[in-house]
Amino acid sequence: MNGLGxxxxxxxxxxxxxxxxxxxxxxxxxxxxxxxxxADRLREAADLIEATQGEVFRVAAYRKAADSVVxxxxxxxxxxxxxxxxxxxxxxxxxxxxxxIMQLLETGRWPYLEQLRGSADPVRLLCTVPGVGPVLAERxxxxxxxxxxxxxxxxAERGELAAVPRLGPRRIRxxxxxxxxxxxxxxxxxxxxxxxxPVSMLLDVDREYRAQSDVLPKLAPRRFNPGGVxxxxxxxxxxxxxxxxxxxxxxxxxxxxxxxxxxxxxxxxLHGGADGQRTVVTETHGALMGRRVxxxxxxxxxxxxxxxxxxxxxxxxxxxxxxxxxxLEKEPPPEARLGPHSPGAVTESRSDR
Numbered sequence: 001m002n003g004l005g006x007x008x009x010x011x012x013x014x015x016x017x018x019x020x021x022x023x024x025x026x027x028x029x030x031x032x033x034x035x036x037x038x039a040d041r042l043r044e045a046a047d048l049i050e051a052t053q054g055e056v057f058r059v060a061a062y063r064k065a066a067d068s069v070v071x072x073x074x075x076x077x078x079x080x081x082x083x084x085x086x087x088x089x090x091x092x093x094x095x096x097x098x099x100x101i102m103q104l105l106e107t108g109r110w111p112y113l114e115q116l117r118g119s120a121d122p123v124r125l126l127c128t129v130p131g132v133g134p135v136l137a138e139r140x141x142x143x144x145x146x147x148x149x150x151x152x153x154x155x156a157e158r159g160e161l162a163a164v165p166r167l168g169p170r171r172i173r174x175x176x177x178x179x180x181x182x183x184x185x186x187x188x189x190x191x192x193x194x195x196x197x198p199v200s201m202l203l204d205v206d207r208e209y210r211a212q213s214d215v216l217p218k219l220a221p222r223r224f225n226p227g228g229v230x231x232x233x234x235x236x237x238x239x240x241x242x243x244x245x246x247x248x249x250x251x252x253x254x255x256x257x258x259x260x261x262x263x264x265x266x267x268x269x270l271h272g273g274a275d276g277q278r279t280v281v282t283e284t285h286g287a288l289m290g291r292r293v294x295x296x297x298x299x300x301x302x303x304x305x306x307x308x309x310x311x312x313x314x315x316x317x318x319x320x321x322x323x324x325x326x327x328l329e330k331e332p333p334p335e336a337r338l339g340p341h342s343p344g345a346v347t348e349s350r351s352d353r
Contacts, residue, residue, distance in 0.1 A: 039070040040066075046066070065097045107125070107128040115277070122148075125149070131171075140161075150276055202294050203294065203301070223251075225250075244267065247264070251263075287302065
């Protein structure tokens with residue numbers, strides 16, 4: 001029963017099955033997406049990037065866009081009906097920020113900001129897809145290791161959703177069509193969903209982050225940190241045209257599995273172009289056991305390992321970092337985990353039919 005016991009079988013007054021992730025105490029409404037709310041998020045991202053010594057131009061770009069958005073005399077939703085071009089006509093809103101605004105309007109979430117807050121959770125993001133409840137979202141995340149809607153769409157295109165337990169062909173077709181429709185409203189037609197940095201670059205960023213984690217600026221994440229202790233290291237770096245932000249995962253799943261010092265979430269982007277997110281972990285089985293791998297791109301990691309080392313030899317041991325989140329005797333209540341200004345989660349009362 002996946003470790004949930006009898007709690008997994010409880011239902012609410014409407015007959016909706018409840019799990020620890022979908023119980024009434026953990027439900028909340030989608031975050032607001034009005035002009036002021038979106039401007040606030042752009043400013044918050046700028047503040048967090050500045051506080052963690054990120055690139056100055058990104059800080060200035062988010063603040064300029066926020067100022068333009070908050071002074072608009074029309075609602076962003078109305079403007080967005082004209083597509084990305086209409087949004088990019090707003091002063092200070094370029095290709096990257098127009099996509100961010102479309103994503104916020106469509107899903108109510110911005111994974112990059114949630115990563116900076118230390119509150120990123122791929123299960124919550126997958127739950128923004130109509131028809132996907134928390135149980136199915138966990139199965140998809142565990143099976144395919146996807147953390148963005150673009151990765152979910154790509155997995156569907158490649159037929160990989162068939163590997164998800166208890167997900168039949170009809171449901172797969174519906175899910176594929178739904179995700180495609182959501183993303184078609186967010187991205188430009190010329191955007192390649194498979195455009196990502198090579199695994200060698202992602203693994204190099206992971207290596208830099210873990211090597212410097214003791215001296216990097218640290219954030220106080222909102223989740224699993226009721227004391228507000230700044231323990232989560234943040235790295236902003238570049239490789240050629242690619243920009244990266246790396247943090248240890250502070251998701252519920254990382255804490256449940258004791259991986260909050262192992263799983264590294266890396267956001268990446270090209271100026272005005274592609275962006276996305278991947279998680280780098282220590283493999284626990286197979287030929288790559290003990291090696292760092294990019295989840296969802298394990299085959300490329302194996303090829304990279306052979307091309308650089310000529311073998312899949314065991315790696316050297318990595319010392320555990322000397323910092324970390326304060327120990328908790330028990331999991332804090334939702335309001336303490338998520339904080340007073342949490343991005344919130346979409347209503348998780350959908351049945352996982």
